[in-house]
Amino acid sequence: MIEVKELKKYFGVVRAVDGVSLAVESGESLGLVGESGSGKSTLARLILKLIEPDSGTINYDGIKNIRKDCQIVFQDPQTSLNPRIRIGEAIGEPMAIHKIVENRKSKIENRIKDLLDMVKLPAEYANRYPHALSGGERQRVGIARALAGEPRFLVLDEPVSSLDVTIQVQILDLLKELKRKLNLTYLFIAHDLSTIGYMCDKIAVMRAGKILEIGTTELILSAPQDPYTRQLLESSPKL
Amino acid sequence: MRKFFFKRLLQLIPLLIGISLISFFVMHLAPGDPTALFIDPNVDPGELARVRANWGLDQPIPVQYIKWLWNAVRLDFGRSYMTGQPVIGEIAERLPNTLILMIPSYILTLLICIPVGVYSAVKKGGWFDNTFTVLSFAGMSIPTFWVGLMLMLLFAVQLDWLPATGNLVLPLITMTIGSLAGLTRYQRAAMLEVLNQDFIRTARAKGLPERVVIFKHALRNALIPIVTIMGLSLPDLFGGAFIIETIFAWPGMGRLGVQAIFSRNYPLIMGIVMFSALLIVLGNLFADIGYALVDPRIRYEKNDK
Numbered sequence: 427m428i429e430v431k432e433l434k435k436y437f438g439v440v441r442a443v444d445g446v447s448l449a450v451e452s453g454e455s456l457g458l459v460g461e462s463g464s465g466k467s468t469l470a471r472l473i474l475k476l477i478e479p480d481s482g483t484i485n486y487d488g489i490k491n492i493r494k495d496c497q498i499v500f501q502d503p504q505t506s507l508n509p510r511i512r513i514g515e516a517i518g519e520p521m522a523i524h525k526i527v528e529n530r531k532s533k534i535e536n537r538i539k540d541l542l543d544m545v546k547l548p549a550e551y552a553n554r555y556p557h558a559l560s561g562g563e564r565q566r567v568g569i570a571r572a573l574a575g576e577p578r579f580l581v582l583d584e585p586v587s588s589l590d591v592t593i594q595v596q597i598l599d600l601l602k603e604l605k606r607k608l609n610l611t612y613l614f615i616a617h618d619l620s621t622i623g624y625m626c627d628k629i630a631v632m633r634a635g636k637i638l639e640i641g642t643t644e645l646i647l648s649a650p651q652d653p654y655t656r657q658l659l660e661s662s663p664k665l
Numbered sequence: 666m667r668k669f670f671f672k673r674l675l676q677l678i679p680l681l682i683g684i685s686l687i688s689f690f691v692m693h694l695a696p697g698d699p700t701a702l703f704i705d706p707n708v709d710p711g712e713l714a715r716v717r718a719n720w721g722l723d724q725p726i727p728v729q730y731i732k733w734l735w736n737a738v739r740l741d742f743g744r745s746y747m748t749g750q751p752v753i754g755e756i757a758e759r760l761p762n763t764l765i766l767m768i769p770s771y772i773l774t775l776l777i778c779i780p781v782g783v784y785s786a787v788k789k790g791g792w793f794d795n796t797f798t799v800l801s802f803a804g805m806s807i808p809t810f811w812v813g814l815m816l817m818l819l820f821a822v823q824l825d826w827l828p829a830t831g832n833l834v835l836p837l838i839t840m841t842i843g844s845l846a847g848l849t850r851y852q853r854a855a856m857l858e859v860l861n862q863d864f865i866r867t868a869r870a871k872g873l874p875e876r877v878v879i880f881k882h883a884l885r886n887a888l889i890p891i892v893t894i895m896g897l898s899l900p901d902l903f904g905g906a907f908i909i910e911t912i913f914a915w916p917g918m919g920r921l922g923v924q925a926i927f928s929r930n931y932p933l934i935m936g937i938v939m940f941s942a943l944l945i946v947l948g949n950l951f952a953d954i955g956y957a958l959v960d961p962r963i964r965y966e967k968n969d970k
C-alpha cells in the first residue's frame with residue numbers, strides 16, 4: 427500500500443531519517459521500533475506528508491487523498507487535542523472537509539455519535555472539552571478523530587506510551603478490534619518490543635535514522651539478526 | 666460565576682483601603698505645603714494658621730487619614746484647595762476628556778496588535794515580522810513624552826497639519842504607540858507558542874485548510890493571554906494619560922492630577938488616585954472574568970464535570 431524508497435530527512439546536522447526503504451502491505455500491521463530519537467516519528471510524518479523529505483520517494487497505492495486516507499494517532503492525548511474545542515467538534519471537523527457525510531448538522535452529529543461508540547465512549551462526551559476527560563478517554567477521542575475521515579491507513583505514533591499500563595492493554599485491544607472491523611492498515615510506532623509484538627505482523631527495527639532489520643514478528647522475536655535488536659529484546663518486559 | 670464575581674468584588678475593599686493608606690502617607694512625605702502656593706506669604710501668620718486649621722492640616726497625619734477615610738467611604742472626597750469645588754465634581758468634569766482619549770486608543774491598539782501579532786507569528790522571520798520586531802522594540806524603548814514631542818514637532822510645527830494642543834489626533838496616536846509595541850509582542854509570542862502545540866499538528870493532520878488551523882485552532886487559544894494583558898495594561902494607559910495630557914495640554918483627568926500634585930492639592934490628589942485605582946482594579950476584575958469566558962478550563966462554578 428505504501429512503499430518508501432531511500433527516504434532522507436536531515437534537521438541541520440541531525441540525520442533523522444537516513445536512507446530508509448520499507449513497504450507497508452495492505453491489511454498488515456507493521457511495527458516500527460527504536461529508541462527515542464531514532465527517527466521513527468520523523469519517518470511517520472514523512473509518510474503522512476506532514477513534512478517534506480530531503481530526498482527519496484514514497485509511492486502510495488490505492489490512496490487518493492493522503493489527508494483523508496492516511497491518519498495518525500499521536501502519542502500524547504493531553505496536548506494533541508485543542509483545549510478550546512469540544513470533543514464532538516474535534517471529531518466532526520474532518521468530515522465536512524473530506525465530504526464523508528452530507529454537510530448537515532444532524533448527519534455529522536450522528537456520525538460523531540457512531541465514532542464515539544466505536545471507541546466505546548458515551549455519546550454525551552461530544553459536548554465536553556478535553557480537560558474533562560481522563561488520559562485513556564482522551565486517547566480514545568484521538569482514535570475517533572483519526573477515524574473520522576474513514577482512513578485506510580493509520581499511523582499509531584506511540585499511542586499508549588503515555589498511558590497507565592492497565593489502560594494501555596485496553597487501548598491496544600481496541601485498536602486491534604478496529605483494524606479487523608474497518609479493514610485498516612497500521613504503522614505502529616513504539617520504543618518497546620513487547621507492545622509491538624502484541625500488535626504487529628511485521629517488525630522493522632530502527633536506529634539513528636536507518637532500518638537495521640525487517641522481518642515477521644516471530645522471526646524478529648525468536649531469531650534477531652542484528653545485535654541491537656537482541657539488546658532491545660533483552661531490555662523489554664514480557665507482556 | 667455570580668458568586669465568584671461578588672467574592673472578587675468584596676476583595677477589592679481591603680485592596681482599595683491599602684492603596685489609599687500608602688498613597689496618603691507617601692503624598693504627605695513629599696516636601697512642601699499647600700498653603701505656600703495658595704496664600705500670599707505676607708499674610709498674617711495667625712490667618713495662615715487659621716487656614717491650615719480649616720483644612721485640617723494642623724492635625725497629626727494618621728488623624729487626617731482617618732478623617733479622610735471616614736469621609737471617603739461616604740463618597741465625600743472633600744473640596745479642591747484651588748477652586749473650592751467638590752473633588753468628585755472636578756474629576757467628573759475632566760473624566761470625559763480622558764475617556765475620549767483612552768477608549769479609542771484602547772480599541773485602536775486591539776485592532777492593530779492582534780492582526781500584526783498573528784501575522785508576524787505565522788510568517789515568523791519574514792520581512793513583515795522583522796520590520797515590526799524592530800518597530801516594536803523602538804516603540805517600547807522610546808519614552809512616550811518624546812514620541813509626543815516629536816509628533817508635535819513634525820505634524821504641528823513643520824507640516825502644520827494639526828494644532829499642537831487642543832486636538833485629539835496627536836495625543837491619541839502617541840498613546841496608541843505607547844501601548845501598541847508591547848501588546849504586539851505579547852500577541853506574537855502567544856501565537857507562536859500556540860502554533861508549536863501538538864494540537865496544531867493534529868489540526869494539520871486532519872487536513873484542515875491553513876486558514877482554519879490559524880484562525881480557529883490557534884487564534885482562539887492565543888487570545889487568552891491577550892485578554893489578561895489588556896486588563897493589566899490599564900494602569901499604563903492611566904500613567905500615559907498623565908504624561909500625554911500634560912504635553913498636549915489636554916484638559917483631562919491626567920493633567921488635573923499633575924496640576925494637583927504640583928500644587929500639593931491633597932484632596933484632589935487623593936480623589937484622582939483613588940478613582941484611577943478603582944478603574945484599574947475593576948479592569949483587572951473584568952480581565953479575570955473575560956479570561957474565564959474564553960478559556961473552558963476555567964469555569965468557576967459551571968457543571969463542567
